[in-house]
Amino acid sequence: MKHSSKPTPALFPSPAKVRLPVPCCPRLMPVLALPAVALVAFAAPVPKVAVVPISAMNAAQVRVLDEVDRRADRITRGPGKGELTVLDRTAGVEVLDENTLRPLRKPVKDAHPITLATSPDGKLVAWTERNKTTYTVLRTDTDKSFDIELKDDPDHAAFSPDSKLLAIGSTFWDPRAEGAGHTEVRLFDATGKLLRTLARSGAGSAKPVFSPDGKTLAVSNRNYEPRLFDVATGKLLHVLDKKMTQEVAFSPDGKVLATAHVDGTLALWDTATGKELRSAASGCKELYSVDWSPKGDVLVTSGRQGPIVVWEPGRLAKLKELDAPAWVIQVRFVSDSTRFITSSALDLSAKSGRKFTIWGLPNNK
Known part of the structure; x- marks a missing residue:
């Protein structure tokens, strides 16, 4: 951009001096001359524009606020207040400021994680890499790590809300028959000690998620039904009657579980x-991601070849359908519910047009 040599005009032009009336008594202070602009100092302050959370009342106004050229396969809130942890399977892991998306730190160095879990207190990071049967757990305060051997193919992992437990999924694929085998989830303490192994299901990629109070563990399965377990005993509580789940998410009060399914439901x-x-078709050919607003009054979903949808969970009604690229792998609200962020690509190969899109209300930009 070319810069003009003409000086930038002042915010306020030099005002003419204003002469105040002469006091009736000559012994009082002499006549003063003050700039008229000085009177501005006595004006009322300009009110700040309120930043409004996305809700069922205003979701119809949600629109694109910004786009950033950035790749991510997983986005999670935390570990710190106002932070997002981003996993890119080619570039690694970064913690970002959720408002500016400015990089804050890299918790994992000299590794290329394909899945990642961070404890809520930020002291533990767990990940696995391609062609490994182990999970590495790093203590960020001491920079020391240890490995947990699974023997089978590692799936996803999650820390409990109090950061004391680590749930890790794994799958054994039986080479004697296509699709045969089993998936299971094991619970470990923060030192890597095995506490219990939960009941197996059919072979599929497992994603464990703890409830907000840490008492229940939900496990999704790419090929079979999601399950709910009691964390304290390992008891299988419920098998949910719909197969082939991708991501699952507890409501903030833990009373409702949202499940995103391969058929787009x-x-x-x-x-x-x-x-x-209740259940409803999202309009996607496959749902990848689901997230509750931290306030719990709206849901948002994304997936393959279909819209990003903002939902009212009470009726499971669509509040807003947003045009989306062909592949939207993740959607996450920020901590104050004012915006959500999607990670997408232009085509199903996920190689071109990778970007973050920030969505919100017009006044929140």
């Missing part, structure tokens, strides 16, 4: 009974 389940509350 979004379903909501009562976590106490395991019964389906």
Whole structure:
């Protein structure tokens, strides 16, 4: 951009001096001359524009606020306040400021994770890499790590809300028959000690997720039904009656589980009974990701060849459908519910047009 040699005009032009009236008594202070602009100092302050969370009342106004050229296969809130942890399977792991997306730190060095879990207190990071049967757990305060041997193919992992437990999924693929084998989840303490192994299901990629109170563990399965377990005992509580789940997410109060399915369906389940509350087609050919707003009053989903949808969970009604690229692998609200971020690509190969899109209300930009 060319810069003009003409000087930039001042914010306020030099005002003419204003002569105040002469006091009636000559012994009082002499006549003063003050700039008229000085009177501006006595004006009322300009009110700040309120930043409004996305809700069922205003979701119809959600639009694109910004786009950033950036890759990510996984986005999670935390570990710190106002932070996002981003996993890119080619570039590694970074923690970002959720408001500016400015990189803050790299918790994993000299490794190329394909899955990642970070403890809520930020002191532990767990990951696995391609062609390995182990999970590496790093203590960020001491920079020391240890490995957990699984023997089978590692799946996803999750830390409990109190950071004391680590759930890791793994799958044994039986070479004697295509698709045969089993998937299971094991619970470890923060030192890597095995506490219990949960009941197996059919072979598929497992994603464990703890409830907000840490008492229930939900496990999704790419090929079979999602399951709910009691964390303290390992008891299988419920098998949810719909197969082939991708991502699952507890409501902030833990009473409802949202499940994103391979057929493009979004379903909501009562976590106490395991019964389906309601379900609806998202308009995607496959749902990849689902997230609750931290306030719990709206949901958002993304997937393959279909819209990003903002939902009202009580009726499971679509509040807003947003045009999306062919491949939207992740969607995440920021901590104050004012925006959500999607990670996408232009085509199903996920190689071209990778970007973050920031969505929100017009006044929140």
